[in-house]
Amino acid sequence: MRDPAQPQPPPSSSQPSPSRVRVGLLAGGLLLVVAGVAVLAWVLASTAGLVGRDDPVMADPPATTTPAASGAAGAVTYRLEPAGGEEARTVRLEIAATPAARARGLMGRTQVPEGTGMVFLYPEDVAEAYWMKNTLVPLSIAFVAADGRVVSVSEMTPCRADPCPSYAPAGPYRYAVELAAGSFAAAGVGPGAKVVPEDPAALPEPA
Secondary structure (H helix, E strand, O other): OOOOOOOOOOOOOOOOOHHHHHHHHHHHHHHHHHHHHHHHHHHHHOOOOOOOOOOOOOOOOOOOOOOOOOOOOOOEEEEEEEEOOOOOEEEEEEEEEHHHHHHHOOOOOOOOOEEEEEEEEEEEEEEOOEEEEEEEEEEEEEEOOOOOOEEEEEEEEEOOOOOEEEEEEOOOOEEEEEOOHHHHHHHOOOOOOOOOOEHHHHHOOOO
């Protein structure tokens, strides 16, 4: 035990004064309040969708139908050559060269802009008929022989429920081309005219 006769040491300077303790407690309380407000603001902003995304406007872009999504394999340019020698026109066509892509075709499209459409490629001559089940816009189809000669042309109307009519070719064909309704007539293309690719090497091997 400490001897009471010994001189007392001076008060330690490390001991905080009561006023300093009160200031420290006040500062700590303010920090807690600020932190709580910041957390609350973050939670509210996150709920509103204002944080947590690089770009809140474009984070979830609307789905679009593209050639890849529809099973089509890119696009190529075809020439519409009337039999009477009139000026040829060109169209840009998506390629359907597999059974799945040919079966889907232009189903679900809400529009087929002028000068665009789809070409259906087959590995050999066929005589398949086409129909418009679940197709939303009227179309014109040309059935084309291997040499590019048009076998026949049909105008097809949308069909949302069975029974849907079939549109058969006038004879065997190697590929078919679909454009917006009336496009072949407007280009002067009918039986005996030609619908040919500008660059045959750009076409895939059909399956």
